[in-house]
Amino acid sequence: xxxxxxxxxxxxxxxxxYTFKDRHLLCQALTHRSYLNEAGDRSLLDNERLEFFGDTVxxxxxxxxxxxxxxxxxxxxxxxxxxxxxxEESLAGIALSLGLGEYLLLGRGEEKSGGREKRSLLADAxxxxxxxxxxxxxxxxxRRLIRSHFGPLLVGKERPPGGKxxxxxxxxxxxxxxxxxxxxxxxxxxxxxxxxxxxxxAMVGDxxxxxxxxxxxxxxxxxxxxxxxxxxxxxxxxx
Numbered sequence: 001x002x003x004x005x006x007x008x009x010x011x012x013x014x015x016x017x018y019t020f021k022d023r024h025l026l027c028q029a030l031t032h033r034s035y036l037n038e039a040g041d042r043s044l045l046d047n048e049r050l051e052f053f054g055d056t057v058x059x060x061x062x063x064x065x066x067x068x069x070x071x072x073x074x075x076x077x078x079x080x081x082x083x084x085x086x087x088e089e090s091l092a093g094i095a096l097s098l099g100l101g102e103y104l105l106l107g108r109g110e111e112k113s114g115g116r117e118k119r120s121l122l123a124d125a126x127x128x129x130x131x132x133x134x135x136x137x138x139x140x141x142x143r144r145l146i147r148s149h150f151g152p153l154l155v156g157k158e159r160p161p162g163g164k165x166x167x168x169x170x171x172x173x174x175x176x177x178x179x180x181x182x183x184x185x186x187x188x189x190x191x192x193x194x195x196x197x198x199x200x201x202a203m204v205g206d207x208x209x210x211x212x213x214x215x216x217x218x219x220x221x222x223x224x225x226x227x228x229x230x231x232x233x234x235x236x237x238x239x
Contacts, residue, residue, distance in 0.1 A: 012100070016129070020137075026132055026136075029131065030128075032104060033047075034106055050135075051125075054129070055127050057146075065147060066078050076172075087218075087222075095126040100122060100125055100129070104116060124216075182204050184201065185200065185201045185203060186200050187200065187211070197214065198213065198219075201224060210230075
């Protein structure tokens with residue numbers, strides 16, 4: 001079925017309170033690369049480029065919301081809360097609340113493996129959806145959508161909620177000890193497209209302090225930072 005010529009997407013547009021002028025953008029945001037691998041239609045595009053842009057759109061507008069909501073908070077505190085709000089679990093939860101999974105275009109293998117409920121896939125699709133709204137309608141509907149999803153999480157808070165994630169803790173520790181900023185390198189990936197896992201190294205200079213695995217690069221980086229923290233807690237690494 002041609003999604004852009006059907007009424008199938010009306011329910012999703014109602015859920016986000018936005019009607020697309022260009023349904024092609026919405027369809028692209030919902031198209032996983034596994035679908036293209038099987039469709040064989042070179043005119044179709046997957047949602048990975050939109051996901052890339054949507055990550056930036058989300059960071060920009062959420063940063064503005066946090067600055068407005070917490071005018072006395074310092075940069076580090078705002079960075080921590082933003083990180084806690086845009087992690088994979090949070091974004092996947094919003095996607096689930098929108099019923100986003102049922103609208104995705106997936107390949108047969110991804111479908112059979114439970115792709116419609118996969119957290120990493122849902123989080124990526126949500127970011128792609130934000131990018132599609134921005135490109136179709138501009139700043140105002142994108143800002144309104146993000147505010148509607150994240151604003152309620154901040155109601156009644158005098159200070160930013162949420163604790164530090166592992167990457168933030170690791171970065172602060174490394175900077176305090178050695179005045180350096182850690183970086184992350186993807187060292188490997190394996191498995192089919194619908195069930196790929198990544199390995200990431202948490203590094204300080206040329207030294208690997210932690211290795212982590214995950215179903216997405218973000219998840220693997222968090223695992224690498226966690227393992228680096230464990231190592232540093234009982235290690236005499238001097239950098």
